[in-house]
Amino acid sequence: MRVCSGWRRFLLCLPLIFFLPHIFSVLELHKNSTVNDLHKSHNKKFDHLVLGPAAGEGLHDRLQCQGTKALNKTHLSTSSGNFSFGESVAFVTFYAAYDSSVDRLVNGRLKDLVTVGNISYSKVERSMAILNVFVNFVQMTMPQSNIIILTDPASKLPLHRNRVSIYPIQGEYSRDKLMLQRIRSYITFLEARLEEHSQSQGHINHYIFTDSDVSVVDDLGQIFYNYPNIHLALTFRNNKEQPLNSGFIAVRGTPDGMLRAKVFLQEVLKVYGSKYMKASRMLGDQLALAWVVRSHPHFDAKRFARPQAFVEDISGASVLFLPCAIYNWTPPEGAGQFHGMPLDVKVVHFKGSRKRLMLESWNFLDSSSNISDMLCLILKSGRTKYDF
Known part of the structure; x- marks a missing residue:
């Protein structure tokens, strides 16, 4: 059958010739605006937890959730109890006090005030709240561990907790040099511990820098x-450019372990300063870590693609590589996340804008006392950006 044959039909169809392109352009504009709206909503930061689907559904070795109720339980270990007398583990974290002058009043109220639960936080207060929750989790899971906070001597941290000590170290704490200063502070701390250990034999204190x-x-x-034979441990993920995460470094507390870890970090610092100063504010330390490890002639970088622990000799140090999926699990990014949360997860890292989720998780755990249920809350909320 012919369409629009004859002059009459041609004249009837003539308006369509002019209107069809306009209709198509309107439809295309609507399509693009819908995509843009979806993109904007995906990047929007929320001031409350948003639950979504739990990754890893149906996988036998992943946490299974129904709402915030865990259908299976995480595998918790108590192997620190196997230590011989005179061994312990201490956590060391680097903290730079936030400049309180930025918390200016706007219309009689603090700018950027954030409320979590029944508590409102300024920028300074929310930073301290995160530090306190970090302490809470360590003291819950490893109550015999000490916590050491490396910081600027000029800062006066309002933190008075049992088994928590402040360790001031002189240095450069400007925002664009923080990651450099963190490595320097780790080295300074290990040097001091080596000197102390040489004077007092006996007790071995292993360190986990996080x-x-x-x-x-x-x-x-x-x-x-x-x-028992490793000197230090790093966490890795299947990421070509940044396979190593600097947010978790374990060091054996023997003189040999601390010395080799110090030398290793000094090499990282040297590479950082010579190759990655343009990334000094962020990521430079991770790039330097990867360069030091990959530059070892016999190192096989393909091992980063498999989430299995392995040991390598790097510059005279026996280095244990631990999968981020278990020892540095990150919502929503990081090795293993898109396949869910492993049942034997040991460390959850709330990078970037997920820090509200860290506070909310502790509040949830404080009221429920169920770690597996709390992990479901994290798993189902981890793909959303929050307000800080």
Whole structure:
């Protein structure tokens, strides 16, 4: 059948010739605006938890959730109890006090005030709240561990907790040099501990250097118990450019372990300063870590693609590589997240804008006392950006 044959039909169809392109352009504009709206809503930060689907549904070795109720239980270990008398684990975190002058009043109220639960926080207060929750998690899972906070001598941290000590270290604490200063502070701390150890024999204190926005949800003493010959441990993920995360570094507390870890970090600092100063504010330390490890002639970087622990000799140090999926699990990014949360997860790292989720998680755990249910809350909320 012919369409629009003859002059009459041609004249009837003539308006369509002019209107169809306009209709298509309107439809295309609507399509683009819908995509843009979806993109904007995806990047929107929320001031409350938003629950979504739990990744890893149906996988036998992943946490299974129904709402915020865990259908299976995480595998918790208590291997620190296997330590011989005179061994312990201490957590060391680097903290730079926030400049309180930025918390200016706007119309008689503090700018950027954030409310979590029944408490409102300024920028300074929310930073301290994260640090306190970090302490809470460590003291819940490893109550015999001490916590050491490396910071600027000029800062006066309002933190008075049992088994928590402030360790001031002179340095450069400007925002664009923080990651450099963190490595320097680790080296200075290890040097001091080496000197102290030479004067007092006996007790061995292993150290775990972590960011303060992590939650320790299982006993980490088993790292040193299960791998008695390693000097330090790093966490890795299947990421070509940044396979190593600097937010978790474990160091054996023997003189040999601390010395080799110090030398290793000094090499990282040297590479950082010579190659990655343009990334000094962020990521430079991770890039330098990766360069030092990959530059070892016999190192096989393909091992980063498999989430299995392995040991390598790097510059004279026996280095244990631990999968981020278990020892540095990050919502929503990081190795293993898109396949859910492993049942034996030990550390959850609340990078970037997920720090509200860290506070909310502790509040939930404080009211429920169920770690597995709390992990469901994290798993189902981890893909959303929050307000700080």
